[in-house]
Amino acid sequence: MSQHRLFHSLVVGSQLLLSGAMAGCFAQVVEPGPGDPNADPMSDPDPSTEPVVNPMPATDGGTADAKPDADDAQADPRACAPGWHPTKGTVCKVRSGRPASEQLCCGGPAVPESMCCVAIDPYHAMKTPPGPKP
């Protein structure tokens, strides 16, 4: 497993938020230098800062508690519930004269409305094709 370029910024750098660490130390993304296009894009205003709390070491390698017959994605009903609203890459369809609760947020301009997020039960709106109800 290779380490992601954001690992240090997000995971290790999260310690900077804790009280007594570096109050007011914000993440700032800067243009990368010419040498390393894959460098972590984030820099903190004070690059000398290091985590002040030693992170708890991992207790497993990511597989120790895995069941040999792990369920697939659909087996756990909790996985079928909607997640948090993403913020990027979707295209809203404005339905003039309709209330906010009837506005749609879709994955693209050509997405049929039945596939878009709507106010009521967005998961079923995405997954259930339109048609006569039983």
Next chain:
Amino acid sequence: MSLPTGLAPDGRWGGAVTQRPLPEDGSLAQLSPEAREAMLDVWWSQAATERRVAHSFAMVHAALVRLEADAGVIAVAARAVDDELRHAALCMQMANRYQAASIPLGACAAGALTAPEDLPFSPPHHPEARSARVRDALHVVGQCVFNETLASAYLTASLESAKTPLARAALRELLSDEIDHARVGWAYLATLPSDLRTDMEDWLKPIAISNLREWRAIVTAPRDPAVSTQDLAEHGLPSKAAVEDALLSAMRDLILPGLAHAGLRAGAVSQWAASGAAT
């Protein structure tokens, strides 16, 4: 849940939308009308979705207060509400730039765009959570550890593909904040009370699946074939393949090691991710 009507004067940039004014960019006028329209749609829509996430952070902040989380973490979560409102304003600035670039071609009427209406807000409810306290912790972990980390990965992919100065400036502003928002979750996990540890471990896989599925809607949605994928990428909208790669890589190489770093047992997530991360 009502949001503030304006930007906070004590917000990250003292009430300003961005750290620096967005640059002028002549490349917008070189885009095809279809590509400009597509980028206008993306930024205009993102103004609505960013504003909706301000509601998410109002929930997360309240949850962190109830959980008696570290004061520094609570403070950044409180600021995140204002951050998301700034993002909405930034996205409107971007949409107006793409609209303005169309005016010489007569493709759009002159005048500033109207901000989109509030989108419906429907956060995860987690009815199966064992207690209100577990539900609060799930809201913090779902929104910050998963959603904001995936957002950071998406923006990093966007920044990698973007070539134009305007897009790069806007994406840097957004990514700077999203990193802090993800840190809220990672810092909370690093200080997770022991009584919540087993519950969180049990929930990691379902919330990984549900949050990745939301982001994958971008990948599965059709795009207008008349618009050059390369043009969109250079203006900060990465290809679907780049988005899928970024999301999967974030799950496997960022979130999973992060969970291990926090001392959480995430073997079920690891196995799911290794087998293709079906959603």
